[in-house]
Amino acid sequence: MRAGRLVSMILLLQQRGRMTADALAAELGVSVRTVYRDAEALAAAGIPLYGESGHEGGYRLVEGYRTRLTGVTAGEAEALALTGVPQAATDLGLQTELAALELKLSAALSPQQRERAERARRLFHLDVVTWFQRSEPVPLLALVANAAWEQQRIRVRYRRWKEPREVERDLCPLGLVLKGGRWYLAASQGTGPVLPYKVANLLSAVKTGEEFERPEGFDLAAWWAENLDAFDARRYKGTAVVRFSPEAVERASDQLDADTLEAIAKADRDGDGWAVATIPVETDWVASGELMKLAGVEVLEPASLRAMMRERAQAVLNLHN
Incomplete structure (x- = not known):
């Protein structure tokens, strides 16, 4: 945990040039005293970091120093596909990983590229929720996503539109789709068709510990497109x-x-x-x-x-x- 924080501290200073201990503490979510200790540890490890006192003071890296410590963790790699959809990352519990990934990606850019990236952030914003609606609570989304990642079966209790309204299913989760601010699970019961389940309608879900084989050639995007066409034909x-x-x-x-x-x-x-x-x-x-x-x-x-x-x-x- 501390190693990741030290890397983040270096990248923040590399990106912003100079930061006070208070600003670093706010960014890293630690106390100012912890920032002091981390700065001492970095200096002892040979990182060319120095502090300046006074009103305009703070911590800096020696001019021209650039670290190559931009390795992406497993959690950050999972968040990579969600860099343009921060609300989706929040729903999945990956907001911390996404923030760390964005910091690492930004640190790898030149100052000119970084300015263009920051300008794009100021000019464009993606809101996936449709008009006159709010995001639905999806407390079980992270569990379902983790089960899909690990290819583990889940046992769910699901509320549907027809009788009986509540049913129990053992499902093989194959992927998740965010449509108009609503999450849908693509899943099968091991045999038979892959069907969509609205994640907000899951009343309970647990991983069974039993692994499953993902169907060979299953394409989530293609399945979703076919599902929409079939829905319109039925509707x-x-x-x-x-x-x-x-x-x-x-x-x-x-x-x-x-x-x-x-x-x-x-x-x-x-x-x-x-x-x-x-x-x-x-x-x-x-x-x-x-x-x-x-x-x-x-x-x-x-x-x-x-x-x-x-x-x-x-x-x-x-x-x-």
């Missing part, structure tokens, strides 16, 4: 013909899914700017709920959806009479 049960007012067309991008938006974009407009589009629908209940988020929509077909829109609108009127 849409039919179509509906709907008139959208100009205001509804304008607001649709914040309320409706991509397939519906594509259908609206292709639709012809009448003289008043209304668009008549044939849109994909799951069920009358789901479609009516989505369409009622917009003002200025009229369902032309099918009659069952038109009737449900009327029923739901009447129910709202009854509540407000």
